[in-house]
Amino acid sequence: ETGVTQSPTHLIKTRGQQVTLRCSSQSGHNTVSWYQQALGQGPQFIFQYYREEENGRGNFPPRFSGLQFPNYSSELNVNALELDDSALYLCAVVGQGNYGYTFGSGTRLTVV
Amino acid sequence: RKEVEQDPGPFNVPEGATVAFNCTYSNSASQSFFWYRQDCRKEPKLLMSVYSSGNEDGRFTAQLNRASQYISLLIRDSKLSDSATYLCVVNPLSGNTGKLIFGQGTTLQVKP
Numbered sequence: 626e627t628g629v630t631q632s633p634t635h636l637i638k639t640r641g642q643q644v645t646l647r648c649s650s651q652s653g654h655n656t657v658s659w660y661q662q663a664l665g666q667g668p669q670f671i672f673q674y675y676r677e678e679e680n681g682r683g684n685f686p687p688r689f690s691g692l693q694f695p696n697y698s699s700e701l702n703v704n705a706l707e708l709d710d711s712a713l714y715l716c717a718v719v720g721q722g723n724y725g726y727t728f729g730s731g732t733r734l735t736v737v
Numbered sequence: 738r739k740e741v742e743q744d745p746g747p748f749n750v751p752e753g754a755t756v757a758f759n760c761t762y763s764n765s766a767s768q769s770f771f772w773y774r775q776d777c778r779k780e781p782k783l784l785m786s787v788y789s790s791g792n793e794d795g796r797f798t799a800q801l802n803r804a805s806q807y808i809s810l811l812i813r814d815s816k817l818s819d820s821a822t823y824l825c826v827v828n829p830l831s832g833n834t835g836k837l838i839f840g841q842g843t844t845l846q847v848k849p
Contacts (some may be wrong), residue, residue, distance in 0.1 A: 667839030681836050726778040
């Protein structure tokens with residue numbers, strides 16, 4: 626039990642569609658990051674939210690966007706899905722004073 | 738050049754063997770370093786942080802060489818349960834910024 630929950634666990638979408646992935650964590654995790662992990666690769670940083678504001682972004686286009694809510698849950702939205710968006714999407718939380726980054730179990734997105 | 742480079746392997750070793758993984762990183766200003774373990778189709782889990790002085794956790798020993806920008810992980814007395822992908826992870830900034838940079842991962846297969 627990581628204390629970080631992601632939903633859905635699996636998802637199949639068609640190219641061009643939009644998708645929303647969700648992440649929730651125990652209270653106190655005011656920083657949440659999202660990562661994309663393609664098959665056979667390490668996770669790639671998408672962006673980070675701290676207290677509902679984006680405060681860091683990786684090399685991903687604007688069609689990848691996010692939100693963080695007052696209860697620290699978070700969403701990752703991807704518009705105009707492309708085949709290459711097929712990947713495992715992970716959220717990670719960082720507790721205050723804690724250097725351990727805890728990952729959720731991920732959402733496996735397949736774009737066909 | 739990738740920011741964090743690892744030999745993807747696979748490393749196939751017999752039970753009881755000692756195996757070492759290496760990793761290099763390109764940003765000399767990087768602040769913190771980790772090894773994560775990822776089982777097939779699961780999320781990455783923190784194995785250990787890596788310090789300049791070196792640190793040990795049971796059968797696992799991690800070393801950091803800042804001058805050479807090199808990180809290592811040594812596993813002694815390999816167990817079947819050690820079979821997994823080991824991800825070298827670098828945080829280029831201090832504190833809990835969430836922007837972790839992952840290597841591709843090194844796959845270890847321990848055989849009876």
